[in-house]
Amino acid sequence: NSGKYLVTGGAGYVGSVVAAHLLEAGHSVTVLDDLSTGFREAVPEGAEFVEGRVQDAGRVLDASYDGVLHFAAHSQVGESVQDPAKYWRNNVGGSIELLGAMREAGVRRLVFSSTAATYGEPLRTPITEDAFEAPTNPYGASKLAVDHMISGECRAHGLAAVSLRYFNVAGAYGRYGERHDPESHLIPIVLQVAQGRREAVSVFGDDYPTPDGTCVRDYIHVADLAEAHLLAMTAMTGGDSGESGPGEVPPGTHLICNLGNGNGFSVREVIETVRKVTGHPVPETPAPRREGDPAALVASAERAINSLGWHPSRTDLAEIVDDAWDFTQRYTGQAGTS
Ligand code: UFG
DSSP, X not given: OOOEEEEETTTSHHHHHHHHHHHHTTOEEEEEEOOSSSOGGGSOTTSEEEEOOGGGHHHHOOTTOOEEEEOOSOOOHHHHHHOHHHHIIIIIIHHHHHHHHHHHHTOOEEEEEEEGGGTBSXXXXXXXXXXXXXXXXXXXXXXXXXXXXXXXXXXXXXXXXXEEEEOEEEXXXXXXXXXXXXXXXXXXXXXXXXXXXXXXXXEEOSOSSSTTSSOEEOEEEHHHHHHHHHXXXXXXXXXXXXXXXXXXXXXXXXXXXXXXXXXXXXXXXXXXXXXXXXXXXXXXXXXXXXXXXXXXXXXXXXXXIIIIOOOOOOOOHHHHHHHHHHHHHHHSSSXXXX
């Protein structure tokens, strides 16, 4: 039972991995991406590619689509603090246009790429979806605003939607992996040090109230994350057998689920794992805390497990790092590719 899906941001890290999974499951996929931070060559073979902004979704969508998976967004926390308007304009403005285009075309299913940054500094961990939402930066605030916008659209116009709140996405899926420019995420940076492309990794703060003083994060394999997106769509369409839906997420409902492993690893543990996996020395230098970094972010993914039937299977940090290392060595590092 194959479907037809629009993937916004399908030339980016998570979007390309999800698009590849959809194609492998036999669905047809159109990728809409303006290539502002994505890469044309990251769009999986077999997907139709339309170069354009989310605001152009109306030109693509028609009633033949079964649903939309919406990834296209700016996602740098630091940049969002420097240039908040960029985040409101693109992340919030783009999503308003997308919801309007979906309504117009009669496309009534949406999976939205939300984030743990909607919670801000957590009062307790693991974080459940009913935790207080107090984002500490415009990136998280813009994603939370879109979550509210989606809830309203569901109630008013019968949309069915699932927002997936990612914790720290990591790892790679074959030739689909993480390559931001400039890179700000911990694992790809540490791998660049292992590769010899950077001299050392700066450890941002070692006096946090955590076991070794460095920040703790919940790293989730991008392929496990991708599988949750297919399950979310199945919960809305009913899938092949109807076993898991559409009861879970009928029209008019908005389900919000965290996606993480429920295990936290410190910055030091990540660096140590990279040393073990790559066999390379990784020099580290102490650095001041990075503004806006919570001490520990660990997910409770009980809801995704119970409501979507999700079973993350790549929860070992060494395996996550190994897949990212494989991608880093094969597909990054040459001029113009990273
Ligand atoms: N870190 C370092 N040195 C570096 C880079 C990062 O010590 O060179 C530390 C950070 O201070 C943090 C941890 O490594 O404690 C992880 O940092 P990342 O930048 O890899 O990830 P974040 O936890 O800051 O951010 C991630 C996503 C964001 C999202 C956020 C909350 O990248 O998009 O989780 O969900 F908003």
